[in-house]
Amino acid sequence: MAKPVAARGFARERVVEAALELFAQHGVRGTSIQMIAARLGVTKASVYYQFQTKDEIALAVAQPIFDDLAHIQRIADMLPTPEARRDVAMSGIIDLAIRHRQVANVIYGDPAMNDLFNTHPHLREAVESFTDLMLGPDSTKADLVAMTLLTAGIYGCTADARVRDFTDDELRDLLQDVVKKFTAAL
Known part of the structure; x- marks a missing residue:
């Protein structure tokens, strides 16, 4: 009797999860x-069957x-003012960083990424487009530094072991309060 084989989609998910860890x-x-x-208990050939390169896995x-x-960009693009678009973008980036804590911190801090x-x-354009959304049309170099500092702080905060026990809702509320104070000063 043949051994049951997992569906390719499920196997790909397992590779992605192991790679993320x-x-x-x-x-x-x-x-x-x-x-x-080795993490999955399979051969390298099994991993290569799912992805041709490590870059494909990282992507x-x-x-x-x-x-x-x-998704955040599409929502923000429907709003009438740069300020409203920035507010949605900042709120969205907070939710994204919390929802994908491990992924966001791997992506944000890894030189290979x-x-x-x-x-x-297409990835670079997505990041640049989102940065433009957060900055607005008349941004300065100081605005870019401020937004870079703010987004790095959001990612850093979600990765900090000292906030690991905060609930997602608690961390979201605290980050949104800090972001509002910070952006009001811009």
Whole structure:
């Protein structure tokens, strides 16, 4: 009797989950296909059956973030003022960072992910478009520094072990309060 085989979609999800855990521990460059295979208890060939390269795995890990950014962008684009669009973008980035804590922190801090974004124009354009949304039409260099500081702070806060026990709602409320104070000063 043949051994039951998991559906390809489920197997891909397992590879992405294992890769995410390892990327968080070792970084993208420090994680090998062999490490992912060993985590799953399968051969490297099994991992390569799902993804041709480690870059493809890294992109699959990042995809939920980009899906959420596109969704936030679509909502914000329907709003009439730059301020309203920025408010939606900031609220959305807080929700995104909380919902995808582990993914967001792997993506945000890993140099290999930055290199990957720079070699995939559609990803770079998505990030630039979202940055433009947060900054508004008449932004200055100081505005860019402020938004970079703010978004880095959001990601850093969600990764901080000292807030690990905060509920998502509690952390969201606290971050939104801080963001409102910060953006009011801009």
